[in-house]
Amino acid sequence: MRQLERVRNEMLVSPRRSRGKPGESIGLLKSIVETHLLNEESTLYEPLRLRLGRNGPIDAMTREHRSIRQALGRLLSASDEYGAGRTRIGDLQFCFNSFRKEIGEHIEKEEKVLFWLADLKL
Numbered sequence: 619m620r621q622l623e624r625v626r627n628e629m630l631v632s633p634r635r636s637r638g639k640p641g642e643s644i645g646l647l648k649s650i651v652e653t654h655l656l657n658e659e660s661t662l663y664e665p666l667r668l669r670l671g672r673n674g675p676i677d678a679m680t681r682e683h684r685s686i687r688q689a690l691g692r693l694l695s696a697s698d699e700y701g702a703g704r705t706r707i708g709d710l711q712f713c714f715n716s717f718r719k720e721i722g723e724h725i726e727k728e729e730k731v732l733f734w735l736a737d738l739k740l
């Protein structure tokens with residue numbers, strides 16, 4: 619979440635000074651998020667799926683991971699377009715806000731449901 623705030627600050631607080639920089643921060647954000655998703659999938663999702671079966675909450679959370687990866691891809695593309703001067707900061711901010719909302723809702727669900735399930739079943 620710290621990297622998320624760093625990206626937000628760079629492009630939302632001082633977009634003019636940060637032209638070109640959001641790409642680096644978003645690239646780092648992508649790497650951090652992807653590592654986190656992969657770790658979660660291997661250490662929590664797979665063991666829970668074995669216990670709970672398919673078509674349950676774990677498959678729903680896996681779909682959310684896919685959606686988060688897509689939102690991150692859109693953010694990275696928007697950042698490239700912005701860095702190349704082909705789009706406005708508003709488009710980048712829109713993608714950032716969408717990604718932030720999506721990952722925020724996902725984390726909230728994990729805290730309320732997934733970790734409770736993990737305590738119960740693993």
Ligand SMILES: [Fe+2]
Pocket residue numbers: 655658679683724728
């Ligand atoms: Fe997750």
